[in-house]
Amino acid sequence: MIRTALRYHIPDDLDEATALLHTHQERTAVLGGGTVLVPSLTRGERDLDHVIDLRRLGLGEVSSTADGVRIGASASYAQLLAAAPFTGATRLLQLAAEGITGGPQIRCQGTICGSAAYANPSSDVPAVLVALEAVIHLRGPEKSRTVPAEAFFLDAFTVDVRRGELLTGVAVPPRSACVGYYKLKLAEGSWPIATASAVLPDTGDSLIGATVTLGAVSARPLRLDLDSLLDGHGRLPTAGDIDDWVSGQLGEPWDDELAPGDYRRMVAGVVLRRALQRAQGN
Amino acid sequence: MSHIQPTATPLEGAVPARELSMTVNGRFLKVRCEDRHLLVEVLREQLRLKGTHIGCLNGDCGACTVELNGQPVKSCLVLAPAAEGTEITTLEGVALDGELGPLQMAFWDNDGFQCGFCVPGQIFAARQLLASSTDPTDAEIRAAIAGNICRCTSYQTIVESVRAAAAASRAVPDEAEKGT
Numbered sequence: 001m002i003r004t005a006l007r008y009h010i011p012d013d014l015d016e017a018t019a020l021l022h023t024h025q026e027r028t029a030v031l032g033g034g035t036v037l038v039p040s041l042t043r044g045e046r047d048l049d050h051v052i053d054l055r056r057l058g059l060g061e062v063s064s065t066a067d068g069v070r071i072g073a074s075a076s077y078a079q080l081l082a083a084a085p086f087t088g089a090t091r092l093l094q095l096a097a098e099g100i101t102g103g104p105q106i107r108c109q110g111t112i113c114g115s116a117a118y119a120n121p122s123s124d125v126p127a128v129l130v131a132l133e134a135v136i137h138l139r140g141p142e143k144s145r146t147v148p149a150e151a152f153f154l155d156a157f158t159v160d161v162r163r164g165e166l167l168t169g170v171a172v173p174p175r176s177a178c179v180g181y182y183k184l185k186l187a188e189g190s191w192p193i194a195t196a197s198a199v200l201p202d203t204g205d206s207l208i209g210a211t212v213t214l215g216a217v218s219a220r221p222l223r224l225d226l227d228s229l230l231d232g233h234g235r236l237p238t239a240g241d242i243d244d245w246v247s248g249q250l251g252e253p254w255d256d257e258l259a260p261g262d263y264r265r266m267v268a269g270v271v272l273r274r275a276l277q278r279a280q281g282n
Numbered sequence: 283m284s285h286i287q288p289t290a291t292p293l294e295g296a297v298p299a300r301e302l303s304m305t306v307n308g309r310f311l312k313v314r315c316e317d318r319h320l321l322v323e324v325l326r327e328q329l330r331l332k333g334t335h336i337g338c339l340n341g342d343c344g345a346c347t348v349e350l351n352g353q354p355v356k357s358c359l360v361l362a363p364a365a366e367g368t369e370i371t372t373l374e375g376v377a378l379d380g381e382l383g384p385l386q387m388a389f390w391d392n393d394g395f396q397c398g399f400c401v402p403g404q405i406f407a408a409r410q411l412l413a414s415s416t417d418p419t420d421a422e423i424r425a426a427i428a429g430n431i432c433r434c435t436s437y438q439t440i441v442e443s444v445r446a447a448a449a450a451s452r453a454v455p456d457e458a459e460k461g462t
Binding site: 001002003004005006007008010031033034035038039041042043051053055078102103104105106108109188189 | 298300319323339340347353354355356358359360363364366403411426
């Protein structure tokens with residue numbers, strides 16, 4: 001049982017939601033899918049007076065058009081997977097959603113936007129959004145603003161959300177590319193230890209212009225431009241050279257109960273190479 | 283419509299509370315709950331539907347799985363007030379007129395039930411899978427039940443049970459439509 005005297009709010013519009021957030025900021029949390037917030041309340045890790053449910057705000061959309069993909073704050077992973085297959089780089093969203101830990105129940109409950117707002121380094125979504133150059137949409141009491149995903153993830157569990165703001169959705173621009181996603185976890189129920197989102201130009205065999213964004217290996221997603229790694233023909237060096245290069249790019253690796261930082265540094269290159277292989281096969 | 287009084291002991295002080303309306307196993311109900319109650323707590327303690335189990339309270343084990351508006355969810359992750367106006371099916375609602383449904387019978391026949399604690403998650407996960415596929419591969423079955431932890435490690439017989447249920451549904455198409 002949750003031991004604090006929590007008050008549940010379900011506002012009917014964004015103005016009401018942001019006013020509630022602004023009023024109770026320090027003692028309030030936004031309830032999206034609930035997969036992280038609710039158990040943290042049950043465990044007593046968070047001591048809140050208010051939760052604000054987004055369900056009536058009309059933020060449940062998943063749309064894919066020529067302008068890209070838009071995902072509302074309340075849209076679940078299951079909605080993303082139920083949509084028609086995305087094209088180009090945006091396909092990466094569905095590749096990552098397929099493997100979200102926790103089985104179909106969590107995919108029916110959890111949300112892309114909730115995961116973005118939580119910004120757990122050991123998770124799938126932050127690095128995928130950075131890889132796709134997604135834009136985060138925020139709504140505050142007085143105005144809306146957008147933040148590129150690269151700038152949104154400030155540190156582990158820390159995002160660029162200001163007082164009274166809530167995340168209303170993400171937009172992913174269209175881009176012609178081949179994509180591959182690889183995730184390392186040591187048990188089915190585990191959060192990821194390392195992820196890699198490969199985005200390759202879809203013209204010819206050259207990898208010039210390719211990027212791989214690593215997740216779960218550092219506090220923030222790490223987007224790597226592969227150009228400096230390639231030879232004059234746009235080809236990769238040996239696996240050992242790739243792994244050494246990746247290790248050198250990593251800086252201070254993320255360290256948590258899932259795996260020590262040294263382990264993440266060792267596997268980062270392997271995970272990157274496997275994502276590249278998958279992208280080249282797509 | 284039924285109006286069910288809470289059986290839990292009220293806590294000291296002013297705790298936000300409300301009347302909650304929802305349809306559970308086809309029956310429209312109103313119950314009183316505190317805002318901080320979890321859906322699993324309301325189902326078990328107030329509606330006395332003990333087929334929904336409390337395991338980890340962390341979204342890991344799947345023992346508290348129910349269907350909410352037709353989708354399997356872990357009810358320990360749902361604040362009870364968020365269930366307002368929803369349609370919920372618990373494990374008790376899967377049995378047809380008090381008799382085990384075809385999927386449950388397949389678990390029974392193939393020793394898919396051992397201690398039975400993880401049954402809600404396994405049954406609802408299998409039910410969702412079989413609603414979309416009448417001939418799933420073992421890999422698809424394993425992926426479908428991945429959100430559930432069986433402490434008896436009976437996974438192989440659970441896979442066999444789901445496979446048998448799928449075969450039975452192909453033999454009797456009406457049963458597949460029932461998805462149970």
